[in-house]
Amino acid sequence: MNQINIKSFPRNFLWGASTSAYQVEGAWNEDGKGLSVIDVAKYPEGTSDFKVASDHYHRYKEDIALFAEMGLKAYRFSIAWTRIYPNGTGEINQKGIDFYNNLINELLSYNIEPIVTMYHFDLPYALQQKGGWSNRETIDAFENYARTLFKYFGDRVKYWLTINEQNMMILHGSAIGTLDPNMKNPQKELYQQNHHMFLAQAKAINLCHEMCPNARIGPAPNIAYVYPASSKPEDILAAQNFSSIRNWLYLDMPVFGRYNSVAWSYMEEEGCTPTIQEGDMEILESAKPDFIAFNYYSTVTVAENSSNDSAENSIGDQQITIGEPGFYRGVANPHLEKTQFGWEIDPVGFRITLRELNDRYHLPLLVTENGLGAYDKLEEGDVINDDYRIEFLRKHIEQARLAISDGVNLIGYCPWSAIDLVSTHQGFSKRYGFIYVNRDEFDLKDLRRIKKKSFYWYKNVIATNGEKL
Ligand code: BG6
Secondary structure (H helix, E strand, O other): OOOOOOOOOOOOOEEEEEOOHHHHOOOOOOOOOOOEHHHHOOOOOOOOOOOOOOOHHHHHHHHHHHHHHHOOOEEEEEOOHHHHOOOOOOOOOHHHHHHHHHHHHHHHHOOOEEEEEEEOOOOEHHHHOOOHHHOOHHHHHHHHHHHHHHHHHOOOOOEEEEEEOHHHHHHHHHHHOOOOOOOOOHHHHHHHHHHHHHHHHHHHHHHHHHHOOOOEEEEEOEOOOEEEOOOOHHHHHHHHHHHHHHHHHHHHHHHHOOOOHHHHHHHHHHOOOOOOOOOHHHHHHHOOOOOEEEEOOOOEEEEOOOOOOOOOOOOOEOOEOOEEOOOEEEOOOOOOEEOOOOOEEOHHHHHHHHHHHHHHHOOOEEEEEOOOOEOOOOEOOOEOOOHHHHHHHHHHHHHHHHHHHOOOOEEEEOOEOOOOOOOOOOOOOOEOOOEEEOOOOOOOOOOOEEEOHHHHHHHHHHHOOOOOO
16 A cells, blocks of 8 residues: 555545533533533542533634634534433423524534534433433433434434444543442443443434434444554454454444444453343344444554453543453553653554444444644743644544545544533643633633634645645
8 A cells, every 4th residue: 555546535525623512611500401410520639620611602603703714614513411401301491402503503604514413421410310321211311302403403414423432431431420420330230321322322313314314323432443462362352352342332233233242242251231122122223324423532552461460440531441351451552652641642543443444334434533632832922832733633634535545435524622622531721622712720711712823724724625734
């Protein structure tokens, strides 16, 4: 592959950027919004909560005008379930419908394609109190919520994402803040929850196809190619183990309607296979996604981990893998550099991941997150020289283009994040945006928006359809 014939990005490529409701909106208790699990979760000391975030709820017009100035063709955001149904189900909150109607209309007035995540970590707390995803009633609540979204917004939204990073909620829920602290047997319960989320997703996919025949819908897991630490066969097995547990479990189900066999045997060994009710598998098989959306930050490298090894179970966070005795052990990849927050940087791994997804599933792919969290510095004269972010994104876009040249059907690229927002568990100082929000961890200052150097750079990337990086 010398890449003599490098293809261009497709003409209608969705150059976008992403956010999620609870990380950007603020207004946590305004206009009838109910509490979500995020609003009641405990976060590490020294990090901001999500109450005000970037105040996007009150400033969305100003923000969207900036997105338009940057030239975004698409904006991926999530709808807060608790704005639509404050208690997860029951009465609709009209003010929540109004907010997202206005947001969508504002985007469309600039010809920015809305890409909507239905659920991004913020389960209604009222549902959590009734068992959350462990309770099958949450599947019905999600289906009802999905019906409402399609009914009110389906005339204008053409791209829907079901659940953001279901795999990270199962593997790293304690870091993200989605793990129910009251679970008695967390692993067993988590894989039951996982099964229920699969069902909820399948029902939403079917409903979308029924109610919005012109729309497209897909899952949105976090996918990271898993490298073996060496060519030792046991390391290869460990890589296969982790890849099945982390990646393929979450895509084999929506795409093929079945449990990944290696992941299933892992659940058997761990004693955490879910209870499957009659009719469940039929529902799971019936739903067919139109594309795969996925978030990519890095690859993972693992080594053998015999059952006698005393590694802790896989806590870490979304990109930091610890290990599980008997299955895999996360190790550092000596060939990769790291971000200021310890996440490995692997643009070539992005191409590898894209190829692998293409080979396994043969569906259009949409990148819904990719980016660099860093401590940005606001310099005199309202300047932010985030050259490191430009370099990170440039290298990933180069690899995306090579993947397209390899034959991957990549339809869009939405880096994280459109604008600075609160990180899942590392506060406001870990910034990802093209637009700086003038606040600190606890001092809200004036929250004014300032264009970073990467804003102008990405604007030019979009204007040249990825030719000028
Ligand atoms: C993904 C999430 O896991 O990674 C986002 O979908 C998150 O919500 C992003 O913000 C970056 O992670 P973090 O922990 O740095 O905010």
